[in-house]
Amino acid sequence: MKITYSFLVTTILSLSFSFSQNREKDTIDSQTVNVVKPYTPTISDAFKIKDNPSLEDKNTIQKKEVRYNIFSIPVASTFTPAKGKAANVDKRPPAKLYDNYLTGGVGSFTNIMGELYLNHALNNTENVGGYFSHHSSGGGIEGVQLDDSFSKTALNANYSQKLSDFSWKIDLGADLQSYNWYGLPEGVFDQTEINMIDPSISYTGFEVGGNINFEDAIIEGGNVRFRRFGDARDSGENRFLADTRFAIPILDEEIKIGLRVDYLNGNFDRNYITEEGLNYGNTTFGASGYYEMIEDDLTLQLGLNFVYLRDSETEDNEFYIFPNFEASYRLVDDILISYAGIKGDLIQNSFYDITQENPFVSPTVLIAPTDRSYDAYLGLKGRLSNNVSYNIKGRYIADRFKPLFKLNDAQTFAEEDYQYGNSFNLVYDNVKTLSVAGELNIAVNRNFNLRIQGEYFNYSTTNEREAWNLPDITGNVFLDYQISEKWFAGGSLYYMGQRKDEFQLDGTLVDTDPTLITLDAYFDANAHVGYKITDQFSVFAKANNIANNNYQRWANFPVQNFQALAGATYQFDF
Structure with a gap:
């Protein structure tokens, strides 16, 4: 029995010793725990109280039951409610527009002006019309020794028809203009010579033409015109122009072609x-075209312009090729649009x-x-707001x-009325123009x-001393103001920068050296005001050259000082 107990004790001690020796191989070791973020309890971590409170107050007032009784008595009535509708807004009736008007006025310097415009619908597709205009002055510029009066009269009549697929129009007109070469150089000719001068100039013209436009067709339309123009000194000119336009669709784009x-x-x-007489004659044949591509905010036109020139006097022939490129890109919707292009042409x-530019x-x-x-040009345009738009452009031509207009030499042996240094000639030169x-x-x-x-403007010439009579700066301001339902007003301001010209006196024995002339810059301010008496009848007053400047647009040709004019306008229908 003792042996048995001894064996059990020995076995237990052995196992205990053996277990304590094997602890070094245990996988659970002592470690250090680093707390990265402290525990932050949330509402969801809290235990919700699920017990409902009990009310054991014996003095609680009990709600009483309330009963409502309605005593309805039928009443006979004939009232019928009307349907609701929005109230009408009082607004001004639209102004009556008339197809015809007559205006006329008189003023200082014996100024007379008149204009008649007519338009009448024969039926739903046909119209006839025409106009007549006249402006004349008796002259009277201070310091001028020759007659300085002028007169311009024009007359035109037209007929048009608009059909479902196309429309066309034909017109014919005539004009008569008279001026005077009154710009004599100072201190060159004596009174006897001046009294012998007849400075009058008379121009007459006649023209007939027409145009046609097609709807939804490859041929978009065309124009044709013939003009006869001449003066009272046996000068004459004939000009005939014709052109047509095509639009050829290719996929979603178009090719535009023009012939003239x-x-x-x-x-x-x-x-x-x-x-000795002077004769001239030129005929040009032109063909231009471009491919137009529109991709999102980009619009691109790529093309060329071909021109063939035939000089009937010298029998010379020349062929020209000009660029015809243009592009625009919307940088910021309608606020900022950039555009650029380079084009060329032969100008007849x-x-x-x-x-018409210099009479x-x-x-x-x-x-x-x-x-x-x-x-070549480059620019920016767009709208700063709904009420303000702008355009900035740079060009190199x-x-x-x-x-170029240049004073004719004054001749002491003059035979013609325009040989006293009181007329202008044309000189030609290669000119490069930079403008902003x-x-x-x-x-x-x-x-x-x-x-x-x-x-x-900045000019560069090849042969001539200056870019004669071309301004360095131009500017203008226009305003229009409807003061009230009856009153209206407007005005304009023109600015012309300095120009250069040259004067030379040719004598029978000796010629003088050319003298450079600098024409001063000037302002020309104009204003008008009017009152509408009825829908059809109104009166007006105008004032021109308000600053009373005795400026010269052309050398030796001063203009009228302050001018006042009053008149009336009548509108009507047939």
Whole structure:
């Protein structure tokens, strides 16, 4: 028995010793625990009290039951409620628009102006119309020794028809203009010579033309016009123009194509120095086209312009190729739009166009086309707000054979009335022009509009001393104000920068050296005001050259000082 107990004790001790020796191999070791974030209890971790409170107050007041009784008595009534509708807003009836008007006025310097515009619908598709305009002045410029009166009269009649697929129009007109070469150089000729001068100039013109436009067709339309123009000194000019336009769709884009013919032929009775006549004649054939691509905010036009020139006097032929590229990109919707382009063309100069710009040219000028090799431009435009829009543009133009107005030499042995240094000639030169222009349009409200424009020019010539009679800066301001339902007003301000010209006296024995002339810059302010007596009849007053400047647009040709004019306008229908 003792042996048995001894064996059990020995076994237990052995197991205990053996277990204590194997603790070194236990996988559970002592470790250090680092608390990264302290425990933050949330509401969800709390135990919610689920016991409902009991109310054992014996003094609780019990709610009493309340019963309502309605004593309804039927009442006979004939009232019928009307349907609700919005109240009418009182608004001004739209102004009556008339198709015809007659206006006329008289003023200082014996100024007379009149204008008649007519338009009448024969039926739903046919219209006839026309206009007549006249503006004349008796002259009276201070310090001028020759007659300085002028007169301009124009007459036109037209007929048009609009059908479902196309519309067309034909018109014919005539005009009569008279001026005077009154710009004599000071201190050159004596009174006896001056009294012998007849400075009158008379221009007459006749034209007939028409146009046609198609709807949803490859041929978009075309124009044709013939003009006869001449003066009272046996000068004459004929011009015929015709053009047509095509739009060829390709997938979602279009190719625009234009074809034109421009025929010009004319003659002058003599040249400035001798009695030998001058003849000129040019015919141009042009074909231009571009591919237009519109992709999101980008609009791109890629094309070329081809022109063939035939000089009938010299029998010379020339072929020109000009660029015709333009692109625009909307940077910020309608707020900021950038655009750029480079184009070129052969410009057909004519005696008619020249006299409309400067009526004091002599009937001895050389007429030739201008090669505008390229006109490159870059600009930004857009809207600053719903009422303000702007346009900023820079240009670089290269012209070959550009016409410039320059004073004719004064001759002490003059035989013609325009040879006293009182007329202008055309000289041609290669001119490169760099310009920067800006325009701002402001619609203050629906009754007040303002437009401001300005442009700076820098010229580079090849042969001539200066870019004769071209300004370095131009600017203008226009405003229109509807003061009230009856009163209206407006105004304009023109600014012309300095120009250069040259004067030379040719004598029988000796010629003088050319003298450079600098024409001063000037402002010309104008204003008008009117009152509407009835819907059809109104009166107005105008004031021109308000600053009373005796400026010269052309050398030796001063303009009228302050001018006032009053008149009336009548609107009507047939």
